[in-house]
Amino acid sequence: MAHLFRKGRPGPVWLAVLLLASLGLYLADARLHLLDHVRGWLMAGTEPVQRLAALPAQLWRGAAEATRGRAEMQDELARLGQENLLLKAQMQTFWALQEENRRLRDVLHAVQPLEQDLLLAESIPVKGDARRQMMLINRGSRDGVFVGQAVLAAEGLLGQVVHVGPRTAEVLLLTDDTHAIPVRIARTGQRAIARGTGQGERMDILHLPNNADVQEGDLLVTSGLGGTFPAGYPVASVSVIAQAQSGAFASISARPLAPVDDVREIILIWMRDASSTDIPAPDPAHAP
Amino acid sequence: MRPDPWTWLAILFSLLLALVVGLLPFPQYIAQLQPPWLLLVVLYWSILQPTTLGMAGAWLMGLLLDAIQPSPLGTHAALFTLAVTPVLALQRLLRTLPVAQQALWIAGLVFLYEVGELWLGDRLTAGRVSADDFLPVISTLFAWPLIKVLLFRQERRLA
Numbered sequence: 001m002a003h004l005f006r007k008g009r010p011g012p013v014w015l016a017v018l019l020l021a022s023l024g025l026y027l028a029d030a031r032l033h034l035l036d037h038v039r040g041w042l043m044a045g046t047e048p049v050q051r052l053a054a055l056p057a058q059l060w061r062g063a064a065e066a067t068r069g070r071a072e073m074q075d076e077l078a079r080l081g082q083e084n085l086l087l088k089a090q091m092q093t094f095w096a097l098q099e100e101n102r103r104l105r106d107v108l109h110a111v112q113p114l115e116q117d118l119l120l121a122e123s124i125p126v127k128g129d130a131r132r133q134m135m136l137i138n139r140g141s142r143d144g145v146f147v148g149q150a151v152l153a154a155e156g157l158l159g160q161v162v163h164v165g166p167r168t169a170e171v172l173l174l175t176d177d178t179h180a181i182p183v184r185i186a187r188t189g190q191r192a193i194a195r196g197t198g199q200g201e202r203m204d205i206l207h208l209p210n211n212a213d214v215q216e217g218d219l220l221v222t223s224g225l226g227g228t229f230p231a232g233y234p235v236a237s238v239s240v241i242a243q244a245q246s247g248a249f250a251s252i253s254a255r256p257l258a259p260v261d262d263v264r265e266i267i268l269i270w271m272r273d274a275s276s277t278d279i280p281a282p283d284p285a286h287a288p
Numbered sequence: 289m290r291p292d293p294w295t296w297l298a299i300l301f302s303l304l305l306a307l308v309v310g311l312l313p314f315p316q317y318i319a320q321l322q323p324p325w326l327l328l329v330v331l332y333w334s335i336l337q338p339t340t341l342g343m344a345g346a347w348l349m350g351l352l353l354d355a356i357q358p359s360p361l362g363t364h365a366a367l368f369t370l371a372v373t374p375v376l377a378l379q380r381l382l383r384t385l386p387v388a389q390q391a392l393w394i395a396g397l398v399f400l401y402e403v404g405e406l407w408l409g410d411r412l413t414a415g416r417v418s419a420d421d422f423l424p425v426i427s428t429l430f431a432w433p434l435i436k437v438l439l440f441r442q443e444r445r446l447a
Binding site (some may be wrong): 011014018021023025027028029030035038039042043045046049050052053054056127128129130131132134162170177178200 | 304307308309310311312313314316319320322343344347350351352355356357358359360361362363365366369370373409410411416421
């Protein structure tokens with residue numbers, strides 16, 4: 001790069017050229033969304049650096065894992081076994097209910113619900129911008145990950161994919177202060193918007209009137225409006241309700257169910273039309 | 289003056305280290321204290337070797353940060369270019385200053401850089417700004433001498 005600057009003085013021309021180039025990139029990327037491919041290549045290039053930065057945290061995880069006592073492991077094994085048994089028991093009724101739901105929808109000529117494919121992924125422990133709530137995951141376009149894809153944790157919804165590289169993807173968490181998600185109160189069916197605050201433990205619930213039927217502990221699930229997120233996944237539970245003295249809307253906070261600050265395993269969702277596929281319905285007898 | 293391979297190696301290694309340290313997954317209260325390591329290293333080399341990295345190098349490093357953070361492409365590229373311009377212009381002055389005064393100059397620049405970052409991130413206009421957003425300015429005062437110490441041998445060699 002030495003040939004660009006023969007003297008140590010900054011050239012005003014160069015400054016103008018570089019600033020214009022930045023402006024052009026910004027407009028093409030942030031406003032016109034033309035540079036998703038360029039972003040993909042850049043992410044492929046930066047992946048080694050991110051893997052390197054994640055290494056200490058991963059080694060720490062590994063060391064903590066390796067030094068766990070036998071008793072502790074056996075406890076966990078027993079707990080997981082019990083959990084698995086309970087889940088299997090619940091699944092027995094789930095298949096029957098799904099069949100019944102399908103039949104009833106047929107009778108009513110209702111639209112079939114979307115079916116979902118799932119893929120497990122892991123988070124890569126790096127933190128780029130302290131002000132944003134984002135997460136890097138170890139799946140990318142090679143695994144079919146796409147921009148706008150919904151991301152789950154075991155406890156509830158986590159966020160959506162915003163940038164995709166070949167083998168990594170950036171997930172915008174639902175607690176980021178630029179993120180908002182359409183939700184519905186599971187108990188009453190009332191719709192609202194849950195917006196992130198930039199803090200891991202709090203989301204703001206918007207557009208609920210002062211006299212709305214909300215209680216602390218109410219579960220908020222995705223409403224499916226907007227099309228980004230599939231309907232019915234748990235998002236947050238209402239934690240604080242403050243009746244506003246002025247204005248028409250109540251000021252309500254909720255706590256996301258997914259532990260957004262410390263997630264290791266995540267789940268990616270693909271939605272597809274049930275009618276457009278010829279995958280047979282899962283047979284209860286062969287269900288895992 | 290053409291920089292020798294060792295200088296290039298030192299530059300690349302220090303930039304890589306700055307990138308990695310900036311990416312380490314610290315808990316939030318430490319993460320918001322992190323100074324902009326990559327910018328500081330770019331400024332350091334601009335003072336010591338103004339012809340090597342230069343404005344275009346700063347721009348490229350900013351673009352790299354845009355890709356890695358991630359932020360809209362071009363934002364950090366522009367901020368890095370703007371931050372390095374006064375340093376290149378005042379290079380002869382800055383180089384002769386004692387470390388403490390240098391740190392003050394750099395901290396002032398980092399303050400402007402943080403303002404620019406908040407503005408381009410739509411935070412300034414939306415009012416989502418707190419005092420915590422300027423903690424990196426304080427930590428820069430300590431990070432700058434640290435960088436000087438770590439790269440002391442380079443400074444000796446190139447002096």
